Amino acid sequence: MAEKVFMQVPKLLLPKPEFRKHWPVVACDQFTSEPQYWEAVKKEVGSDPSMLHLILPELYLESPEEEGMIQDIIKSMQEYMDKGIFEELQTCVYLERRTRKTPCRRGVIMALDLEAYDFHSDSHPSPIRPTEMTVVERIPPRLRVRSKALIESPHILVLVDDPERKIIEPLTEEKEKMEKLYDQELMLGAGHICGYRIPPESVDRIVQQLNKLFDPKVFEEKYKVAPGTPTLLYAVGDGNHSLATAKQSWENIKSACPPEKLDELMKTHPARFCMIELSNIYDEGIEFEPIHRVLFGVKERLIDALQKKFGAEAVLTTQCESLAKLKEAVEHPPSTIPKDKHSFGLIEGEKFYLVSIPAGNQTLPVGAIQTFLDSPEYKPQYSKIDYIHGDDVVISLIRQDIEHNIGIILPVMSKDSLFPTVIKNARLPRKTFSMGEADEKRFYFECRKIVP
Structure with a gap:
C-alpha cells in the first residue's frame, strides 16, 4: 500500500547520543548573505561531530573554497561511517519543532519515491x-555535492492538504506510547526538536489516509476540477532545489546503468528515494512568510524603470512614514488601488514606498514584480538579487550600500490558496513564500545512506 502513495519507511542513520551536542544545523540554503551566522556556527561546533561538516552552506557555492569544502564533506561522511558515529534503524519519525514564533510544528520524517516527482513537466504533472x-x-552546483555523497540529510519540507487533520495530528496523542529518539535544544536560539519512533500500525494509518487523499474522485470533488485532472498529493513547500537535485542525481544513476541491470537497480538502489519531512499545510505551527528581495549594485532606480516600462500614469506610488506603515499597506492595500494592479513595498535610501503596477497575467504581486526584475531591460541594472526572510535583514543589507542597494517588501500568501493555485497554474512564481524565517527552517538531524 505504501507504494501507492509513493512513500517508504527509511533506513535512518541517527547520531549516537554522545555525539549529539552540536549535531543539528540549519538548512544550508539559509543566511546566504550573512557569513557572520555561519562563522558563529563554526565557532560553536568546533571539531565536534556535526551536520556542519556534512553540508555545504550555499553561501560558499561557486566560491574559491567550494571544491575544498566538498572534499572535506565527503571525507567526513566516510569518517563518521567508519568511526561508528551513527546507529541505524528503519522507521518513520514523528517530529515536534519549537521555534521563536511557534510552540509546536509537527512533521513526519519519511522517504518519497523520486519516480513520482518531476520538476520539468507542466503537461503531465506528477503526484509530487x-x-x-x-x-x-x-542544480549543477548542488549535484557536485550529491553525486559524491555517501549519505543524505535533506532540508525538504513537503506539504499535504489535510484540513481534517487525520494524517499527522493524531500522532500528538499517540506520542506518549512511542520511543523517544531525541530531545534537544537547537543552537543559536533556534528552538527545540523532539523526535519519536512511529510504530508500524501508525504508519499504516498514515498510508491509509494518504491513499484517501490520492483517490481521484476525492481529489476532483475537493478542488472542483475536471475528471482526469492529474492528482496532486504532495506539494514541495521548502527545499525544492534540494529535491530537484536528488531527482537529477537519480536520473544520472539510471542513465549510467546497463539496460539489463536497470530492473534490479529500480528495486534496490536507495537513491531512488529521498528523505523529507511531511507536514500538514494547516498545522498551526506552519506560518507562511513572504520572501522579500534585495537588489545589490542598482544602477537605475526601480521606480524610474517601472514608469519607463508601463508609463508614469500606470505606476502608482505612495510614500509611507515608516517600515511598519509600509508593511501594513503591503498587506492591506488602499481600496483606491484598481483591481488590475498589484502592490508591493519598495525601500530606496531612507524612504518607504507603496508601489502598484499593472498585474498583467500574474495572479500574485510577487509574479508581477519578479517578471520585471528578470526582464532583459532591467536585469542588467543590478549586480545581484537575494531572497530574504525578515524585514530586519532587508534593512541591514540595504544599509551596507544605501546608494545602490534597494529592498522589495512583498505580502504573504494565504495557506488555502497554495494547492488550488498549483493545480490550476502548475506553479507559483519563484520564491513566493517561506514557511517561517531563516532560523525556523528545518534543522538536519536524521541521515540516510544513498549508496548501495
Whole structure:
C-alpha cells in the first residue's frame, strides 16, 4: 500500500547520543548573505561531530573554497561511517519543532519515491510537485555535492492538504506510547526538536489516509476540477532545489546503468528515494512568510524603470512614514488601488514606498514584480538579487550600500490558496513564500545512506 502513495519507511542513520551536542544545523540554503551566522556556527561546533561538516552552506557555492569544502564533506561522511558515529534503524519519525514564533510544528520524517516527482513537466504533472519554478541553473552546483555523497540529510519540507487533520495530528496523542529518539535544544536560539519512533500500525494509518487523499474522485470533488485532472498529493513547500537535485542525481544513476541491470537497480538502489519531512499545510505551527528581495549594485532606480516600462500614469506610488506603515499597506492595500494592479513595498535610501503596477497575467504581486526584475531591460541594472526572510535583514543589507542597494517588501500568501493555485497554474512564481524565517527552517538531524 505504501507504494501507492509513493512513500517508504527509511533506513535512518541517527547520531549516537554522545555525539549529539552540536549535531543539528540549519538548512544550508539559509543566511546566504550573512557569513557572520555561519562563522558563529563554526565557532560553536568546533571539531565536534556535526551536520556542519556534512553540508555545504550555499553561501560558499561557486566560491574559491567550494571544491575544498566538498572534499572535506565527503571525507567526513566516510569518517563518521567508519568511526561508528551513527546507529541505524528503519522507521518513520514523528517530529515536534519549537521555534521563536511557534510552540509546536509537527512533521513526519519519511522517504518519497523520486519516480513520482518531476520538476520539468507542466503537461503531465506528477503526484509530487514543486510549488514554484525550478531554476535548473541552481542544480549543477548542488549535484557536485550529491553525486559524491555517501549519505543524505535533506532540508525538504513537503506539504499535504489535510484540513481534517487525520494524517499527522493524531500522532500528538499517540506520542506518549512511542520511543523517544531525541530531545534537544537547537543552537543559536533556534528552538527545540523532539523526535519519536512511529510504530508500524501508525504508519499504516498514515498510508491509509494518504491513499484517501490520492483517490481521484476525492481529489476532483475537493478542488472542483475536471475528471482526469492529474492528482496532486504532495506539494514541495521548502527545499525544492534540494529535491530537484536528488531527482537529477537519480536520473544520472539510471542513465549510467546497463539496460539489463536497470530492473534490479529500480528495486534496490536507495537513491531512488529521498528523505523529507511531511507536514500538514494547516498545522498551526506552519506560518507562511513572504520572501522579500534585495537588489545589490542598482544602477537605475526601480521606480524610474517601472514608469519607463508601463508609463508614469500606470505606476502608482505612495510614500509611507515608516517600515511598519509600509508593511501594513503591503498587506492591506488602499481600496483606491484598481483591481488590475498589484502592490508591493519598495525601500530606496531612507524612504518607504507603496508601489502598484499593472498585474498583467500574474495572479500574485510577487509574479508581477519578479517578471520585471528578470526582464532583459532591467536585469542588467543590478549586480545581484537575494531572497530574504525578515524585514530586519532587508534593512541591514540595504544599509551596507544605501546608494545602490534597494529592498522589495512583498505580502504573504494565504495557506488555502497554495494547492488550488498549483493545480490550476502548475506553479507559483519563484520564491513566493517561506514557511517561517531563516532560523525556523528545518534543522538536519536524521541521515540516510544513498549508496548501495
